[in-house]
Structures are given as C-alpha cells and as structure tokens.
Amino acid sequence: MSTEGEIRLTIKSRLQSVRLMGTAINGVCLAAGCDQETAAMVELGVVEALNNIVKHAYQNQPEHQVETKIEIEPNRMVFTITDSGLGLAGWEKPSLEFDPNDLSSLPEGGMGRYIINSVMDKVEYISGKDVNTLSLTKML
Amino acid sequence: MNITAKEIDRVLVVQPLEKRLDAAIAPAFKGQMVDYINQGQNKLVLNLAEVEFVDSSGLTAIVSTLKSLGLGGGEMVVCGVGQNLTNLFKLTKLDKVFKVFDDEKEAVDFLRS
Numbered sequence: 001m002s003t004e005g006e007i008r009l010t011i012k013s014r015l016q017s018v019r020l021m022g023t024a025i026n027g028v029c030l031a032a033g034c035d036q037e038t039a040a041m042v043e044l045g046v047v048e049a050l051n052n053i054v055k056h057a058y059q060n061q062p063e064h065q066v067e068t069k070i071e072i073e074p075n076r077m078v079f080t081i082t083d084s085g086l087g088l089a090g091w092e093k094p095s096l097e098f099d100p101n102d103l104s105s106l107p108e109g110g111m112g113r114y115i116i117n118s119v120m121d122k123v124e125y126i127s128g129k130d131v132n133t134l135s136l137t138k139m140l
Numbered sequence: 141m142n143i144t145a146k147e148i149d150r151v152l153v154v155q156p157l158e159k160r161l162d163a164a165i166a167p168a169f170k171g172q173m174v175d176y177i178n179q180g181q182n183k184l185v186l187n188l189a190e191v192e193f194v195d196s197s198g199l200t201a202i203v204s205t206l207k208s209l210g211l212g213g214g215e216m217v218v219c220g221v222g223q224n225l226t227n228l229f230k231l232t233k234l235d236k237v238f239k240v241f242d243d244e245k246e247a248v249d250f251l252r253s
Contacts, residue, residue, distance in 0.1 A: 015164035022162075022193070040193070040224045041231075047195050051163045100236035103210040106203050111196040111232055118231055 003031050006071045013054045013064040013085075021068060022047040025079075032072045033140065042138050045119035046079050048112040049134055057085030057132060076121075079136040087127030091134065093117035141168040145176065151251045152176060153244060155187040155220075161198030170201040174208070182214025185247040189220030194228060203234065219247040 009024055011017035022043045029039035050066060058064045069080040096114045098105040117123055122137035142157040154176065158165055176184065186202065188194075194202075202218075209216045217239040221229070229235040241247035 015162070019160060019162060019164060022160075037223060037227060041227065043193070044195060044224075044228070047162070051195065051197065055163070096232060098233075100233070103207050106207055106234075106237060107232075108200050108204055108207070111199060115196055115228075115231065 003033065004072050004074065006069060008067060008069045010065055010067045011050075012062055013058040013060075013066055013083075014062045015051065015054055015060075018047055018050040018054060021050055025068075025070070028070055028072070029077065032077060041119045042077070045116050045136060045138070046081075048116045049079075049081055049136060052088065052112060053081065053083045053085065053132075053134075056088055057083050059086070075140050077138045077140060079138075081134045081136070083132050084130055085132065087132055088125070091116070091123055091125045093123075141165050141172065143169070143172055148248050149252050151183045151185060151248050152181040153185045153187055153248060155190065157190050159191065160193040160195075161188075161191050161201070162193060162195045163197035166195075166197035166201045169198065170204060173201070173205040177205070177208055177212070177214075182209060182212065183251040184209060184214070184216040185241075185244060185251065186216060186218045187220045187244050187247075188218060188222070188225060189244075191220075192222060192224065194225050199228065199232065199234070203237075206238070215251060217241060217247045217250060219244050 011021050025046045026039045026043040029042050067082050071078040094110045120136045121139045124135040126133045145154045206216045219241040221240050
C-alpha cells in the first residue's frame, strides 16, 4: 500500500534547523516508497533550497519561520516552501562548466542551485508582496 | 567541529567525525583545513568514512581545500566516500576531479609514493 497525503513542517530560519528538516524529508521519502539513494538526493535538494532561504531570504536572521509542505501523490512528491523574507532571483539552473585538469577553474559557488535543479523535476518560484513560494516537484 | 588529524610519514590524515558536512558546519571545517595548510601540511588524505551527508557548502569547502593545496604544489586525496557523496560527485561532475580511494591505507600509500 503506498503512502499518500500531506504533511507540513515549520522550522526557524537557522541552518541547524535545516538539518532537522533534512532528516525529516529523508524519512518521509522513504515512507513514500523511495529507495535510499533517491531519498538522500531529494533530502539534499530540499536542504539546498532551505539553506538559500535562510542565508539569503532571511539574511541569516534566526527568528523567522520557514514552512515546508510535503504532498505525496502516487507518482510524485511536491515540496512547497514558503517564507516571508526577501524575494530571491536566480532559482534557474546555472551552468557548471570547469576543466577537471585545471584546479583554478573548479567551482566554489552556485552548486546549490545546480543541485536543486538537477535533483528535482520541476522548480517554480513566486515572490509575492508578503510571501515567497518555492515549489519543488520530484516524480516518483 | 569534531575532527581528528594524524600524521603518517608527512601525510596528514584528516577525518571529520561529523555525520553532516553541511552549511551549518562548513565554515568551521574550511577554517580547520586552512589552519592545517598554513601549518605547512601539503599532503592530505581526507577520510570521509563518518560523513553521511554533504551539501553544496560542504562540497565547496572540500573543493576549496583541494584548490588551495593543489595550486600551492601540494595534493589532497579522499577516502571513505559513501554512496551519497559518490552520487553527489557524479552529479556535479567532480568525480573527474577527486582521487578517491577505498581505504585510508591506500590513500596514504599513494601520497607517500
């Protein structure tokens, strides 16, 4: 019997709290029928998004809230993350080009957005007057 | 952060004892690695056997260490890489960059040779 349904989790805007959310996401993915590798990748994608929100939308101020709604459907999982911080541009996938034989060309930034877009099948972001909504979809 | 370091024939083996090398801890990890380099270490094995989760911040700290060492004439290799980190290396194409060994002894022997 597959697991379907919805769960909402709220954390404070602290990187330590993102860890907790990551662990929870992993557990929910496993309960939804994902194998361990997929659960780990989905956890990573959501953690990267939450890190961006904590660091950039809330500028590392720890007293705000970030809500993640997880919807489990027969063929997909949807993670809807809402915050009331600064609107962020640039959720699209960057290029990650480098020469593996040239150490100076190795990336030291931008990998978070690359990971989110590589792991998730759809990434959508809307910045509103009082709330920003990031929607991440993973097909099962 | 919780990290151990031991020297074997001028090769420094560094092992983070944290399960997650993530945004919360990456600055401390990077700072520690910078200290080792500033102390003159230039052959380094990064043993990640205890690490179960790495995000882009952790990965950036590892890459930064590799660059600092390599561009300064030194070398860093990695061992104890679990499946999650292996997948992340492949996803970011960094699997073509890091020398990865199955165990610490192999990694140390490579840098000693």
